[in-house]
Every structure is written in structure tokens, then in C-alpha cells.
Amino acid sequence: MWPYWLMFLTPMWAVLTPGRLLENQARWVWFLIGCVFAVLIGFRHQVGGDWGTYVRHFNDTVGLDWSDVVSGTDPGYYAVNWLVARAGGTIYTVNLICGAVVMWGTVVFCRRQPNPWLALLVAVPYMLIVVAMGYTRQAAALGFALLGLSALGAGKVRTFAMWIAVGALFHKSAVLLLPIAALAASRNRFLTALLIGILTALLYYLLVADASESLWNSYVVADYQSQGGPIRVLMNVLPAMLLVLFGRQLVEDPHERKLWLWMSVMAFICLPLVTMASTAVDRVALYLIPLQLFVFARMPLLAKAARPRTPIVLGVIGYYAAVEYVWLNYAADAGAWVPYHFMPMGS
Numbered sequence: 001m002w003p004y005w006l007m008f009l010t011p012m013w014a015v016l017t018p019g020r021l022l023e024n025q026a027r028w029v030w031f032l033i034g035c036v037f038a039v040l041i042g043f044r045h046q047v048g049g050d051w052g053t054y055v056r057h058f059n060d061t062v063g064l065d066w067s068d069v070v071s072g073t074d075p076g077y078y079a080v081n082w083l084v085a086r087a088g089g090t091i092y093t094v095n096l097i098c099g100a101v102v103m104w105g106t107v108v109f110c111r112r113q114p115n116p117w118l119a120l121l122v123a124v125p126y127m128l129i130v131v132a133m134g135y136t137r138q139a140a141a142l143g144f145a146l147l148g149l150s151a152l153g154a155g156k157v158r159t160f161a162m163w164i165a166v167g168a169l170f171h172k173s174a175v176l177l178l179p180i181a182a183l184a185a186s187r188n189r190f191l192t193a194l195l196i197g198i199l200t201a202l203l204y205y206l207l208v209a210d211a212s213e214s215l216w217n218s219y220v221v222a223d224y225q226s227q228g229g230p231i232r233v234l235m236n237v238l239p240a241m242l243l244v245l246f247g248r249q250l251v252e253d254p255h256e257r258k259l260w261l262w263m264s265v266m267a268f269i270c271l272p273l274v275t276m277a278s279t280a281v282d283r284v285a286l287y288l289i290p291l292q293l294f295v296f297a298r299m300p301l302l303a304k305a306a307r308p309r310t311p312i313v314l315g316v317i318g319y320y321a322a323v324e325y326v327w328l329n330y331a332a333d334a335g336a337w338v339p340y341h342f343m344p345m346g347s
Contacts, residue, residue, distance in 0.1 A: 001328055003040055003340045008124045008324055012317055014117035030111060033120075034103040041103070041132045041139075042096025045341040048134035049333050057081065058091045076169025077137045092343050098140040098170075102132045105146030109290060110297070112150050118316060119297035125324035126232070127289045133337065138286055141171035148177070149290055153256045157181050177287055183262045229282035233267070233274045235323070236288045239295035240264035250298040263291050296320075 010033060048054075061069065061081040069075060069082045077098075084093045106128065110119040132139040144167030151159035160181050167174035243250060243264050251257035267288050274281040296316050303309040328334055 001338050001340055003342070004124075004129055004324065004328060004337075007037060007040065007128060008121065008321065011117045011121035011124065012321075015115070015121060015313060015317065030107050030116075034100075034107045037106075037128060038096065038099040038103040040342075041099030041128070043092055043343045044095065044133055045092075045343040047337055047340060048136075049336040050134060050136075051336070054094075054136055055091050058085065058094060061085060074137055074169065074171055076166065077140065077171070079169075095136060098136050098143075099132060102128070102139045102143035102146075105143035105150075109146040109150050109293065112153065113294065113297035115297045115300055115313075118300070118313065119293040121317065122293050122296045122320055123289075125320050125327060126235070127293075129324070129337065130327065131286055131289070135286070138171040138173065138283065141167035141174040142286060142289070143167070144170070145174055145177055145287055146290060149259075152181060152259060155255060173283055174287065176284055180259065180262055180266075229285075230274050232282060233270045233285050236267040236285055236291055237271055239292050240267040242299070243291075243295050246302060249302055250295065260291065260294055263288060263294075267291060 057078070058081050061078050062085045064072075064078075064082065066082065069078045072078060080097055081094055084090070084097070106120065106123055110116045110123070113119040127142070131142065144163045148160040148163030148167070151163065161178065164174055164177050240263070243260055247257050247261060251260065267285070270281050270285050270288070274285075299316060300309040300312050303312055328338055
């Protein structure tokens with residue numbers, strides 16, 4: 001499982017040995033790290049609980065017509081499969097493309113935080129190892145959602161809506177983030193709410209309506225239980241509580257603070273609901289993982305001097321090191337991730 005720890009130790013080393021790089025140098029370092037992580041995600045072999053399912057999806061897509069691909073469920077993801085298959089690629093090519101998307105979103109989002117390497121460290125144990133290597137479609141959707149949240153934090157509502165719409169083509173559940181733009185809007189709130197409402201309704205009709213009954217029966221009526229779902233929801237509730245308690249110290253911009261307070265509200269809402277529809281709420285909570293990156297990357301800001309920041313940073317590192325260790329060694333589904341196999345090396 002050393003590749004997983006390599007992913008964790010890389011940002012940890014950057015956090016503990018801070019050095020000032022010129023912007024051009026920093027850009028290339030982040031690009032390199034993003035590429036390495038994308039390769040680890042993309043060229044994994046038989047890693048992830050749904051590995052077999054995604055291989056079957058790829059094989060089934062080969063024989064479809066283009067019209068069937070784009071008119072079906074999650075057309076963006078299946079279009080990538082279809083194009084890759086027609087070009088002579090494999091499931092590894094598809095995974096690499098989706099891995100590149102999630103790393104693109106992760107790098108852009110992390111670099112907007114006051115402690116970008118700490119944000120990347122927070123992303124590794126669950127978002128990049130479990131989600132990116134296990135839920136390929138939703139990982140790609142999350143990558144686009146990260147791009148969208150980065151834009152929304154800068155007040156770019158239309159750019160946010162565009163990225164969420166693209167993400168919904170890979171996993172329809174991404175549309176659940178669209179109302180955040182209306183709730184967080186500070187200017188032209190009525191017009192923003194109207195446009196977001198129209199876009200949400202349109203995407204629901206195009207992507208979700210036909211499958212809504214099946215989704216309801218699968219996730220709610222059948223009462224599927226997601227192993228560890230309540231724990232993962234609690235992982236979002238912790239930063240939500242910290243943001244509510246220390247919001248003004250962590251986020252100076254009131255407009256951006258409002259956005260993440262609404263994300264926190266969503267995290268709180270998930271807590272009682274996870275006991276009624278574990279798998280459904282667990283999948284929705286994946287889009288709230290950026291809340292962890294956003295808040296914990298800002299925790300050192302609570303310190304007034306350089307010295308007291310060290311215990312806070314070490315506390316965040318220790319917490320997420322424990323998360324990774326416990327998940328890799330004791331999670332019910334960890335056997336689908338451990339050991340890690342890298343396709344080019346044949347093991």
C-alpha cells in the first residue's frame with residue numbers, strides 16, 4: 001500500500017518544509033504532482049470496489065451507437081468510454097482521463113486556499129484514494145464541482161453553473177450543488193435564483209427524470225446501507241462545526257463565507273438523513289468533501305503567531321494520517337484497494 005502513503009507524504013513534506021517558490025516554479029511543481037497523482041489513479045489495476053462494473057460498462061459501450069451513448073444515463077462518462085474504445089484505448093485510458101479531471105479540479109481548488117499543500121494533504125486519504133480510485137464517474141463529477149466551487153468563491157456564478165452542468169454529464173447527482181449558487185448569491189439574488197432554478201429543472205429533466213424512480217427504489221426503498229456512511233458524513237460535520245464557530249477568523253470575505261456556511265448547512269442536514277438512506281446520503285456527501293479541504297487548510301489562521309501554528313498543522317496531519325491508516329487497515333471494503341496494483345508494472 002506504499003503508493004497510498006506516497007500520495008500522503010508528498011504534501012506532508014511540502015507542509016513541514018515550507019519554502020517560497022516563484023509563481024512560475026510553483027505552477028510547474030503543482031502540475032507535476034497533479035500528473036503523478038492522475039497516473040496513479042488512472043493506471044490502477046483491479047483497484048476499487050466497482051472495478052468489475054466499470055470494466056463491464058466499458059465493454060458494453062463498445063457496441064453502442066453514438067445516439068444511444070449520448071441519450072443514456074451519465075452521457076459524458078459513457079461518451080468518453082465510447083470515444084476511447086473507438087480509438088483503440090482501454091479502461092485504463094478512461095480512468096486516466098477521469099483521474100486527470102479530478103486532479104485538475106483538486107489542484108485549482110487547493111491553490112486558492114491559504115495553505116494549499118495542507119489542503120492537498122486533506123484531500124488524499126478519502127477524496128483521492130477512495131473516491132477517485134473507486135467511484136470513477138462521481139470522481140470526475142467531483143473534479144468539475146471543485147472547478148465550479150473555485151469559480152463561485154470568486155463570485156463567478158455562471159462559470160460555477162457551467163462546471164456543475166458538465167459534471168452532471170458524468171454523474172447526475174452533481175445537479176444537487178446548483179442551488180448553492182442561488183443561496184450564496186449576494187448580488188442580483190432574484191435573477192441568480194431564477195436562472196439557477198431554470199438550469200436545475202432543465203438538467204433534472206434531461207438527466208435525472210427518466211431514472212428518478214429507479215434511483216429512489218435502489219437507494220431509498222431498498223434501504224441499501226453504505227458501510228461507514230455515517231462516519232464519512234461526520235467527517236464533513238466536523239469542519240462544518242469549525243466554520244460555524246470560527247467563520248469570521250477563517251474567512252475574511254463575507255460572500256465566500258456565506259457560500260461555505262451553506263455548504264455547512266448541507267453537511268448538518270446529511271447527519272440525520274444518513275440513518276434513513278445511508279447509501280444515497282453518503283453519495284451526496286461526497287460533494288461536501290471540499291468543505292474539509294477549505295476549512296482545515298485555514299485552521300492555522302486561528303493562530304496569532306508563527307509558533308502556535310505548528311500544533312494546529314501537526315494536529316491536522318495526525319488526524320488525516322489516522323484516517324488513512326484506519327481506512328486502509330480496518331475498513332470493510334479496504335480489500336478492494338489493498339494491495340495497490342499498477343498496470344504498467346503488471347502488479
